[in-house]
Amino acid sequence: xxxxxxxxxxxxxxxxxxxxxxxxxxxxxxxxxxxxxxxxxxxxxxxxxxxxxxxxxxxxxxxxxxxxxxxxxxxxxxxxxxxxxxxxxxxxxxxxxxxxxxxxxxxxxxxxxxxxxxxxxxxxxxxxxxxxxxxxxxxxxxxxxxxxxxxxxxxxxxxxxxxxxxxxxxxxxxxxxxxxxxxxxxxxxxxxxxxxxxxxxxxxxxxxxxxxxxxxxxxxxxxxxxxxxxxxxxxxxxxxxxxxxxxxxxxxxxxxxxxxxxxxxxxxxxxxxxxxxxxxxxxxxxxxxxxxxxxxxxxxxxxxxxxxxxxxxxxxxxxxxxxxxxxxxxxxxxxxxxxxxxxxxxxxxxxxxxxxxxxxxxxxxxxxxxxxxxxxxxxxxxxxxxxxxxxxxxxxxxxxxxxxxxxxxxxxxxxxxxxxxxxxxxxxxxxxxxxxxxxxxxxxxxxxxxxxxxxxxxxxxxxxxxxxxxxxxxxxxxxxxxxxxxxxxxxxxxxxxxxxxxxxxxxxxxxxxxxxxxxxxxxxxxxxxxxxxxxxxxxxxxxxxxxxxxxxxxxxx
Numbered sequence: 435x436x437x438x439x440x441x442x443x444x445x446x447x448x449x450x451x452x453x454x455x456x457x458x459x460x461x462x463x464x465x466x467x468x469x470x471x472x473x474x475x476x477x478x479x480x481x482x483x484x485x486x487x488x489x490x491x492x493x494x495x496x497x498x499x500x501x502x503x504x505x506x507x508x509x510x511x512x513x514x515x516x517x518x519x520x521x522x523x524x525x526x527x528x529x530x531x532x533x534x535x536x537x538x539x540x541x542x543x544x545x546x547x548x549x550x551x552x553x554x555x556x557x558x559x560x561x562x563x564x565x566x567x568x569x570x571x572x573x574x575x576x577x578x579x580x581x582x583x584x585x586x587x588x589x590x591x592x593x594x595x596x597x598x599x600x601x602x603x604x605x606x607x608x609x610x611x612x613x614x615x616x617x618x619x620x621x622x623x624x625x626x627x628x629x630x631x632x633x634x635x636x637x638x639x640x641x642x643x644x645x646x647x648x649x650x651x652x653x654x655x656x657x658x659x660x661x662x663x664x665x666x667x668x669x670x671x672x673x674x675x676x677x678x679x680x681x682x683x684x685x686x687x688x689x690x691x692x693x694x695x696x697x698x699x700x701x702x703x704x705x706x707x708x709x710x711x712x713x714x715x716x717x718x719x720x721x722x723x724x725x726x727x728x729x730x731x732x733x734x735x736x737x738x739x740x741x742x743x744x745x746x747x748x749x750x751x752x753x754x755x756x757x758x759x760x761x762x763x764x765x766x767x768x769x770x771x772x773x774x775x776x777x778x779x780x781x782x783x784x785x786x787x788x789x790x791x792x793x794x795x796x797x798x799x800x801x802x803x804x805x806x807x808x809x810x811x812x813x814x815x816x817x818x819x820x821x822x823x824x825x826x827x828x829x830x831x832x833x834x835x836x837x838x839x840x841x842x843x844x845x846x847x848x849x850x851x852x853x854x855x856x857x858x859x860x861x862x863x864x865x866x867x868x869x870x871x872x873x874x875x876x877x878x879x880x881x882x883x884x885x886x887x888x889x890x891x892x893x894x895x896x897x898x899x900x901x902x903x904x905x906x907x908x909x910x911x912x913x914x915x916x917x918x919x920x921x922x923x924x925x926x927x928x929x930x931x932x933x934x935x936x937x938x939x940x941x942x943x944x945x946x947x948x949x950x951x952x953x954x955x956x957x958x959x960x961x962x963x964x965x966x967x968x969x970x971x972x973x974x975x976x977x978x979x980x981x982x983x984x985x986x987x988x989x990x991x
Contacts, residue, residue: 437679437680438677438678438679438680438690439473439474439574439575439576439577439603439677439678439687440470440471440472440473440474440675440676440677440678441472441473441474441475441476441603441605441636441675441676441677441678442463442466442467442470442472442474442475442476442516442673442674442675442676443476443636443638443653443655443664443666443672443673443674443675443676444460444463444464444467444475444476444477444478444638444673445478445638445639445640445641445651445653445666445670445671445672445673445674446459446460446463446477446478446481446640446641446671447459447640447641447642447649447671447715448478448481448482448483448484448485448640448642449484449642449644449719450483450484450485450486450487450488450490450644451483451484451487451490451496452484452719453482453483453499453500453503454503456481456482456483456484456503457482457503457506457507459481460477460481460482460507460518460520461507461510463475463477463671463673464510464515464516464518466673467516467673467675468515468516470673470674470675471675471677472516472675473516473517473575474516474517474518474519474574474575475516475517475518475519475673476519476605476607476636476638477518477519477520477521477607477638478521478607478608478609478638478639478640478649479521479532479534479548479583479584479607479608479609479640480521480522480523480532480609481520481521481522481607481640482500482503482504482507482520482521482522483496483500483521483522483523484644485521485609485640485644485649486556486557486558486609486644486647487523487562488558488562489562491523491530491562491563492562496523497523497525497530500522500523500524501522501524501525503522504520504522504524504535504537504542505542507520507537508537508540508541508542509540510537511537511538511539511540511541512539512540517536517537517538517539517543517574518536518537518538519534519535519536519537519581519605519607520534520535520537521533521534521535521583521607521609522535523563524545524547526545526547527564528564529563529564530562530563530564531545531547531548531563531564531566532547532548532551532559532563532566532583533545533546533547533548533566533583534546534548534581534583534607536572536574536581538574543572543574544572546566546569546572546581546582546583547564547565547566547567547569547583548563548565548566548583548584548585548586549565549566549567549568549582549583549586549591549592550565550585550586550588550589550591550592551563551565551585552584552585555971555976555977556611556646556647556968556973556975556976556977557585558976559585568592568595569595570595570596570599570600570601571596571599571600571601571602577602577603577678577687578600578601578602578603579601579602579603579605580593580596580597580601580602580603580604580605580631580633581596581605581606581607582596582604582605582606583606583607583608584606584607584608584609584610586606587606587608587623587624587627587637588623590626590627590630593627593630593631594630594631596631597630597631597632597633601631601633602633602686602687603633603634603635603636603678603687604627604628604631604633604634604635604636605635605636605638606624606635606636606637606638607638608637608638608639608640608653609639609640609649610639610649611647611648611649611650611968612647612648612649612650612704612708612968612969613968613969613970613971614701614704614705614969614970614971615701616650617650617652617668617698620637620639620652620654621654621656621662624637624654624656625656625660628656628657628658628660629660632658632686633658633686633687634655634656634657634658634663634678634687634688634689635655635656636655636676637653637654637655637656638653639651639652639653641668641669641670641671641711642711642715643711643712643713643714643715643716643719643967644715644719645716645965646712646965646966646967646968646973646975646976647712647968648669648708648711648712648715648967648968648969650668650669650704650707650708651666651667651668651669651670651671651672652665652666652667652668652696652698653665653666653672653674654666655676655689655693657688657689658686658687658688662695663676663689663693663695664676664689664693664694664695665694665695665696665698666696667696668696668698668699668704668707669699669707669708669710669711670881674693674694676689676690676693677689677690678690702869702870702873703873703877703879705862705866705870705969706741706870706873706874706879707879708967708969709741709858709859709862709967709969710741710744710745710882711745712858712966712967713725713741713742713745713746713833713856713858713967714745714746716856716965717745717746717750717831717856720831722829722830722831722855723750723828723829723830724746724749724750724751724752724829724830724831725742725746725750725751725752725830725831725832725833725856726751726752726753726754726821726824726825726828726830726831726832726833727739727742727751727752727753727754727821727832727833727834727835727854728753728754728755728756728817728821728835728851729753729754729755729769729772729773729780730755730756730765730769730835731755731761731762731764731765731766731767731768731769731772731894732765732768732894732899732900733867733868733871733890733894733895733899734835734836734837734859734867734899735753735769735772735835736768736772736871736889736890736894737859737867737870737871737874737890738833738835738858738859739751739753739772739773739776739778739889740772740776740871740874740884740889740890741858742833742858743776743777743778743883743884743885743889744878744882744883744884745882745883746883747883748776748777748778748883748884751776751778751779752778752779752780752781752824752828752830753769753772753773753778753779753780753781754780754781754782754783754820754821754824755769755770755780755781755782755783756782756783756784756785756816756817756820757782757784757785757786758784758785758786758789758813758903759786759789760813760903760904760905760907764893764897766782768890768891768893768894768897771890771891772889772890772891772894775885775887775888775889775890775891776884776885776889777885783820785813785816785817785820788816788819788820789809789812789813789816792812792816793809810847810901810903810904811847811850813850813903814847814850814851814901814903815847815849815850816850817850817851818847818849818850818851818852818853821853821854822853831854831855831856832853832854832855833854833855833856833857833858834851834852834853834854834856834857834963834964835851835857835858835859836851836852836857836859836860837859837860837862837863837864837867838859838860838861838862838863838864838923838970838974839863839864839865839913839916839919839920839923840864841857841860841956841959841960841963841974842923842926842927842952842953842956842974843913843919843923843949843952843953843956844952844955844956844959845909845912845913846959848959848962852959852962852963852964853964854964855964856964856965856966857963857964857965857966858966858967859966860963860964860965860966860967860973860974861966861967861968861969861970861973861974862969863916863920863923863924864899864916864919864920865916865917865920866920868895868916871890871894871895872895874889875887875888875889875890875892875895898910899916914945914949918941918945919949921939921941922936922941922945922946922949923949923953925939926949926950926953927953927972927974927978928970928971928972933946933947933950950987951987954980954984954986954987957980957981957982957984958982960974960975961982
């Protein structure tokens, strides 16, 4: 029976499908853990394949390549260094499992299969994986390790099986996406499993951006006494080794010494860090040379530009100011000042010639019709066309600047301001945009590539938001006050509340019905929107799947 065991948490950033790169990351983390004296290195869920691999798991060639990568890593452990617990799709029968594999002594020493497959929100594991059957702990150098994978920790069943079969330590590899307040929820669930089992628990989460999803890390260790003994930083790679020593009359494991507990990020800092990591990884992992965006002088484009510079550096961010006859002098000045503060290139390309050309071209078809929103949308589409042309010519990905409030109610133009490869503010309500701008003007975190100090002039934050598509236009004149709009949208989108319950919060019933109708009617636009960072429990896309053709309207619930 082992008297002590040193276990390393390897919080790494894999890339889906990049098996060669992921193997290199795993090897680098193992080398770091070996230098720290680790006996075992625990990696996140499906770290060999990257998470979530989605329908790649349905490809036999991908499964074969994953097995080859695991065998390659297993051979590394013949060197007498640390064993590894890695995650990979693993075929053992007709369908693959989501597996955690102990690699030791040059071989795959023990597989364990995920039992509770999530099938909600962004998760679709039941579609591609087989559910594992209950299994006992893995015996490793005299210690009995109870391995459960991510969702297996969210209910008591798997913990109960492992405890009853003699586990001494609980180890949980994870691919748990970032959401606001999610870290607290993970810790509370882990504490519940510790209370039920009386065992220490090691929770290892991955970090990094994968399409819409951002994994925030924040791995931790909880002792049998429910004390938080170690917590890794959020949104960054980290390898940390803890030594567990037997003690007491029952010979149970306890951490030998106190370890570092990273300070949790406050909500604005966590959201901003998720946006930076999500955009940065999307650009880097898809090998874009940089990004380009329209800089209007408004708050959304200013925040998008700041996030892009913090993620990629000023030299990889290009902006274009595209004025029309309705663009104010203030907007031109504010866009120029944002570019100056961030140190980015900003070209000015007027869309007035395009507006005249479209007006002349469409005059015969529009004869007898009065100007309306059509002409406003043409302006937006002229700007989108301009950005896409520069993107095509130089390879920079277009970042769209719309926020969740606009995406919710359709206050965005298809093939215009919605065009682009990534929509970094897609899950960020307008009221949160204001809060993030004020926060970023005062704070710069280590590792970000943008400047310290303000990144936009105060006037960008305080002036009334406007699309400037016609004279004297303001967003709130069209949509209502953002504080009210966002609260109603939160009720409709995140909480799925009915009209009566929302009105009871103090909102006007006619306005609630109007917002609900706009939300429903804009579904076809959202289906064509670019991906964007998920920060909420109900991001548009896989989290919220409503039919476009939908006859159920406000007042029916």
